[in-house]
Amino acid sequence: MNGVFGHLLEVDLAAGSVGQRAIPAVWYADFLGGRGLGARLLWDLLPAPGVDPLGPDNPLLFLAGPLAGLPVPSASRTCVVTKSPCTTPASSPYPHASTVSYSNVGGFFGPALRFAGHDGLLLRGIAPEPVVLVIDGDQVEVRPAGDLWGLGTDAFERALKKRLGSREYEVVSIGPAGEAVCSRACIIHTAARAAGRGVGAVMGAKRVKGIAVRGTRMPTVHDHRAFLRALECTRRRFEGLTGSLYGQIYRRAGTAVFIQIASNGGIMAVRNFREGTFPEAGSIGAKAARQQVWVRSSACRYCRLACKKSGQVRDGPYVHTVHDGPEYETGTMFGANLQIEDLGGVLRACTLGDDLGLDIIATGNALGFLMEAREKGHLDPSFLEGLDLRWGAAEPVLEMIGRIARREGVGDLVSQGTRVLSWALGPHTAPYAMHVKGMELAAHNVHAHPERGLCYATANRGACHLSGDDKHHQDFAAAADCTGVCLFAATPGGLQPGIGATDFAALLTAITGEDWDEARFLRMGERVFALERLFNQREGFTAADDSLPERFFTEPLTVGKRAGAVLDRGAFAESLRAWRLQRGYDPDSGQPTAGTLTGLGLTGPEAPWASASP
Amino acid sequence: MPFPGGPDPVRRRLLGGLAAAGGVLVGHGALVGLVTFTPAAEGAGLLALAVVADLARCTGCRTCEAACSASNQRVEIGGRFLPGLGDPHLANIRVHSFLPEVDVPVTCALCPDAPCVAACPVPSDERRRKALYRHRRLHTVVNDPVRCLGCRACAAACAQQRGGILRSDPATGHPTGMCTLCGGEPQCALACPFGALSLVRGAVEAGLAGRPPEELAKAMMARWYGAEEAP
Numbered sequence: 001m002n003g004v005f006g007h008l009l010e011v012d013l014a015a016g017s018v019g020q021r022a023i024p025a026v027w028y029a030d031f032l033g034g035r036g037l038g039a040r041l042l043w044d045l046l047p048a049p050g051v052d053p054l055g056p057d058n059p060l061l062f063l064a065g066p067l068a069g070l071p072v073p074s075a076s077r078t079c080v081v082t083k084s085p086c087t088t089p090a091s092s093p094y095p096h097a098s099t100v101s102y103s104n105v106g107g108f109f110g111p112a113l114r115f116a117g118h119d120g121l122l123l124r125g126i127a128p129e130p131v132v133l134v135i136d137g138d139q140v141e142v143r144p145a146g147d148l149w150g151l152g153t154d155a156f157e158r159a160l161k162k163r164l165g166s167r168e169y170e171v172v173s174i175g176p177a178g179e180a181v182c183s184r185a186c187i188i189h190t191a192a193r194a195a196g197r198g199v200g201a202v203m204g205a206k207r208v209k210g211i212a213v214r215g216t217r218m219p220t221v222h223d224h225r226a227f228l229r230a231l232e233c234t235r236r237r238f239e240g241l242t243g244s245l246y247g248q249i250y251r252r253a254g255t256a257v258f259i260q261i262a263s264n265g266g267i268m269a270v271r272n273f274r275e276g277t278f279p280e281a282g283s284i285g286a287k288a289a290r291q292q293v294w295v296r297s298s299a300c301r302y303c304r305l306a307c308k309k310s311g312q313v314r315d316g317p318y319v320h321t322v323h324d325g326p327e328y329e330t331g332t333m334f335g336a337n338l339q340i341e342d343l344g345g346v347l348r349a350c351t352l353g354d355d356l357g358l359d360i361i362a363t364g365n366a367l368g369f370l371m372e373a374r375e376k377g378h379l380d381p382s383f384l385e386g387l388d389l390r391w392g393a394a395e396p397v398l399e400m401i402g403r404i405a406r407r408e409g410v411g412d413l414v415s416q417g418t419r420v421l422s423w424a425l426g427p428h429t430a431p432y433a434m435h436v437k438g439m440e441l442a443a444h445n446v447h448a449h450p451e452r453g454l455c456y457a458t459a460n461r462g463a464c465h466l467s468g469d470d471k472h473h474q475d476f477a478a479a480a481d482c483t484g485v486c487l488f489a490a491t492p493g494g495l496q497p498g499i500g501a502t503d504f505a506a507l508l509t510a511i512t513g514e515d516w517d518e519a520r521f522l523r524m525g526e527r528v529f530a531l532e533r534l535f536n537q538r539e540g541f542t543a544a545d546d547s548l549p550e551r552f553f554t555e556p557l558t559v560g561k562r563a564g565a566v567l568d569r570g571a572f573a574e575s576l577r578a579w580r581l582q583r584g585y586d587p588d589s590g591q592p593t594a595g596t597l598t599g600l601g602l603t604g605p606e607a608p609w610a611s612a613s614p
Numbered sequence: 615m616p617f618p619g620g621p622d623p624v625r626r627r628l629l630g631g632l633a634a635a636g637g638v639l640v641g642h643g644a645l646v647g648l649v650t651f652t653p654a655a656e657g658a659g660l661l662a663l664a665v666v667a668d669l670a671r672c673t674g675c676r677t678c679e680a681a682c683s684a685s686n687q688r689v690e691i692g693g694r695f696l697p698g699l700g701d702p703h704l705a706n707i708r709v710h711s712f713l714p715e716v717d718v719p720v721t722c723a724l725c726p727d728a729p730c731v732a733a734c735p736v737p738s739d740e741r742r743r744k745a746l747y748r749h750r751r752l753h754t755v756v757n758d759p760v761r762c763l764g765c766r767a768c769a770a771a772c773a774q775q776r777g778g779i780l781r782s783d784p785a786t787g788h789p790t791g792m793c794t795l796c797g798g799e800p801q802c803a804l805a806c807p808f809g810a811l812s813l814v815r816g817a818v819e820a821g822l823a824g825r826p827p828e829e830l831a832k833a834m835m836a837r838w839y840g841a842e843e844a845p
Contacts, residue, residue: 071680071700108711115703158713167710191713218701224691227699242807295838297808298715299675304807306673310715312839321714321839 001028002222003066003511008041009118009140011133013206014056014125018140021122029514030601033065033119035102035481036528038081041122042100043531046083049539050094053085054181054205055126062113062121062172062211065484066511069114069219072231073238073499074489076300078110078172078195079103079481085183085205086198086362086417087462088438092540099437099536101461102481103195105172105187106300109213110484112170116215127207130179132160134169137215145209149179152355153188154323160210169212175357177405178204182415184362184404184440188354192308192324193300196359197439197461222513230506234499241489241497242304250488251297253286254307255328259336260285262328262444266562267452269337269443271391272368273434273551276445277560278336284326284343292343293322305488318344318394325350332443333364338371338397345394352398356405363404365440366418367397369433378429385409431550436463437541446548447557448565454575457546460532468492471582472522476501479525483508527600530583530592534602543590546576664814665707665793665800667719669834671810672709674717679705681805682721685796706791707802708779710827714841716834718827719811720777721802722793724753730780730789733771736761746789755780755792762788777826 006028007020023037031040038061045059052058060082067075084101113121116137123133132145148156153175161167171189178185178200185200221227241247249257259281262268266276282288293313299306311322325331325347334340334349353360371391373379387410389396403411413424418440422433434441439462446453451469458474459467466487468474476492483504491498501518508516536545548567556566580587584596597603680700687704688695698704707721728748736745745761746768748754764787772780781791793800795813803811835841 071677071684073677154713167712190711190715216703218699218703221699224689224696224699228697296670296715297673298717299673299808301675302677302680303675304677306675306808308715321841323714 001025002513003219004028004033005114005117005119005219007118008061008063008120008122009113009116009135010122010124011140011142012125013123013127013131013142013208016127016142018142020118023119028066028512030524030527032479032482032508032524033068034063034077034079034484035081035104035478036524036531037120037482038063038079038102039100039528039531039535042081042083043535045122045124049092050096051083052096053083053098053202054183055096056124058083058202058205060123060199060202060206060208062109062123064110064113064120065482066119066219067507068110068484070221070227070231070511071302072234072485072507074300074303074305074486075484076106076108076111076303077481077484077486078105078107078113078189079484080105080187080195080199082199082202084198084439084461085201086439088419089536089539089541090544094540097539097541099439099461099539099541100532101197101199102532103187103197103199104466104481104487105189105193105195106303106486107189107193108170108301109172109189111301112213112215114219115217116213117217121211121213123203123206123208126205130207130209132209133211134164135211135213135215137217148209150176152176153357154191154355156210157191160212164212166214168214170214171210171212173210173357174200174203174208175355175405177201177356177358177415179209180405180407180415181205182358182405182407184359184366184415184417186354186357186359188357190323192310192354194354194357194359196361197464198359198362200357200359219511221511223510226510227507230503230510234503234507237497237499237503238304238489241491241499244497246497247305250305250307253290254297254309256286256289256309256326256331258328259326259331260287262332263336264561266447266557266560266565267445267449269332269365269368269441269445271339272337272365272372272432273441273445273549274372274432274555275559276447276557276562276565278339279559280341281336283341284331284335284346286326288343289326293347298324300486303486303489305486307488313344313347316342316344318342318348320348320351322347322351323354329443330360330364333361333368334397337364337368337443339391340394340397341392342394345397349394349397349401352401356401358401358405359440361442362417362440363401364443365434366404366414366421367400369418369421369429370400370414372432373425373429378425383410431554434463434549434551436548437545439463441465441549445557447552447567448562450567450572450575453548453552453567453572454579457548457576458579460529460536471526471579474529475522475525477525478528479521480504482524482528523600526583527602530597530600530602533585533592534597537591543588546590548572664724665721665795665803666812666814668810668812669716669718669830671808672717672719673808673810674709674711674715675807676702676709677805677807678707678719678802678811679709681801682707682796685801686794706779706793710831712827712831712835714835714839716831716838718830718834719802720779720827722755722779722791723776724755724793725776728755729771729775730755730768733767735765735767736763752795752798754795757789757792759786759788762786764788 010021087099187195263281294311297306298308441463442465505516679702683705684697684700687698734744734746769782
């Protein structure tokens with residue numbers, strides 16, 4: 001296929017050897033890049049269930065899409081694919097059973113991989129000592145990094161660039177959380193952009209402190225003229241986006257604007273998801289941050305939204321530089337979900353999380369669980385080892401974040417996530433342990449938002465808020481994640497402005513020289529989603545794992561304009577069933593049927609693509 | 615020709631705004647002139663244009679790099695020269711990114727004293743031009759590849775005395791990276807989604823003008839974050 005380099009860079013960390021892994025043309029045709037190519041590679045690289053996600057056999061993949069490196073607005077994303085260290089099925093015959101993980105991070109790293117002449121990076125094995133990977137085009141070096149081990153992600157990125165003598169390198173790294181193989185560790189880029197939900201633990205287990213990439217190559221396109229036309233069209237589409245209310249909001253306030261909006265709508269994570277409205281949302285929202293903290297916006301490569309906001313907390317006990325935040329997720333999980341209304345405290349916690357390389361969604365979720373358990377008397381007084389963890393108090397939260405990242409004392413247990421915590425405290429805590437498949441819920445409450453409930457229950461990496469609220473959104477999101485374009489800039493259709501499936505198809509046709517249309521694009525998303533589900537199924541996940549925490553069905557909201565809202569168990573089960581039927585999955589077992597798999601070009605779960613050998 | 619896909623509405627807004635502004639951009643908070651020459655210094659009647667960057671508006675998206683490259687590195691297809699793909703490594707403008715977040719677009723400063731031209735060892739010809747010389751109308755720095763020795767003295771002078779945007783071609787030693795002002799319609803400024811780059815006429819008064827990105831970043835860090843640390 002045109003428009004791709006045709007290989008991944010492959011590094012065997014145990015041997016310290018570097019090579020290239022050729023990618024069969026049919027994989028590009030069917031899975032393109034990013035999340036899709038990652039799912040396809042993971043299926044092959046882990047041919048049997050039961051592999052330890054933190055062991056040498058679990059691959060860690062960094063994948064750019066075929067749009068990355070070209071001046072397509074917002075084509076900046078890198079997809080990190082690996083077997084998740086966070087999730088677990090209700091029951092499985094296999095040890096270490098877990099789902100696929102597909103973390104998506106913006107910035108400059110994916111395009112830099114392509115400028116270096118690679119479609120992605122595959123890490124295998126475990127390095128005998130802490131290392132950094134330095135990729136300068138075709139020159140790849142695995143360097144010892146013992147003296148950089150222990151640095152926060154901010155200091156590390158600066159130190160590595162200084163050592164390499166060039167700011168042209170784009171760097172991703174883990175912080176102390178990843179180094180400690182804390183299962184909720186992130187991979188951080190530019191001190192605040194995160195590939196979240198546990199992929200940092202896999203990198204830490206491999207003893208890779210950081211990766212620096214640069215290069216001076218340029219991706220090619222099949223039809224130059226057609227590409228310029230499609231690019232023009234896409235840029236105009238983006239102009240429509242930035243001119244819209246939605247686009248203006250993102251430019252002005254980033255996702256933080258939804259702190260107030262979600263609270264008003266009763267769909268925010270408040271007090272460990274007990275409520276959907278946070279009366280003090282104004283004190284941690286975008287308006288307060290604009291007045292008190294932010295000085296500027298940052299964009300990822302070629303993006304016109306610039307949703308990332310940085311600044312400085314200028315007074316109070318938490319004076320510090322803010323690389324990013326509050327965003328909707330970080331501000332809500334460390335703010336409303338813990339009832340903290342001190343913006344300085346919330347931002348200090350966010351900065352700490354980013355610097356330690358700790359997943360803020362998962363951590364905020366686990367801390368909310370602990371606060372509620374303590375309030376309910378479900379915690380032994382000695383459990384918290386003297387920490388006065390309670391609603392609204394920022395200081396003990398800051399202390400606990402450090403203990404979680406370093407896995408000190410009780411922090412070691414908390415670092416394993418809300419579900420494991422709940423197991424340790426007893427089954428009476430399960431109804432308010434807010435996870436799906438062991439992955440912590442993000443900052444969206446679903447008492448009054450059943451569509452998002454379906455998203456949580458059916459997402460292939462556990463409770464993900466970005467995987468789509470229905471089949472169409474899921475297929476579109478999966479397909480967009482294959483290209484390298486940001487979901488904030490993409491639109492599944494309807495009234496929302498942005499880059500749509502037809503724009504993607506025009507770009508892909510010009511770049512690859514193959515025939516792409518809207519239907520093929522969406523079908524690719526459907527194929528990726530099904531393959532991820534097959535992976536989970538092979539690990540032992542069943543229909544019983546497509547569930548939601550008990551709280552949403554039994555404890556109605558009590559404050560806000562959606563007070564009284566609660567999920568109806570029957571209606572939710574019915575929506576799950578309808579979703580399976582729509583996808584061509586068995587309505588009871590949740591497994592894709594043979595006919596569905598054949599239709600998607602996935603010929604049978606035992607040996608898919610047996611006929612499609614490279 | 616505009617940047618491929620370059621939005622016409624933005625272009626009209628930009629040029630219209632400039633006409634109304636009358637070319638006076640002085641002393642604004644974080645507005646840093648990337649050029650500091652004045653028409654008077656070079657003789658009356660010179661049309662003096664320059665690209666300036668507002669560091670408070672720049673988001674580091676690097677759209678300017680692709681726009682510059684697409685416009686200045688054209689490709690010949692079917693006998694026509696079309697805009698290139700926008701390889702940022704071939705651009706004459708480069709955004710330097712720092713932590714904490716400061717982004718500094720650096721382009722050829724068209725310095726009034728032009729250390730690069732001063733360093734050129736090729737003697738002036740009958741038109742008083744060295745191999746590296748100032749364009750009569752646009753005042754840009756232009757290289758004559760026929761007379762250029764490839765000695766790299768110009769790039770060294772730029773690196774030592776200014777922002778170092780002028781580079782030497784590894785093979786020929788000829789200088790690259792000089793701003794062409796795209797014939798008077800700089801594509802970087804037209805494509806900037808955030809209005810951070812402007813084409814202005816005349817003198818830009820700012821203490822930080824033409825300084826290396828490290829110095830600019832350091833000043834911005836002190837101003838925005840209270841950070842003392844050198845980048």
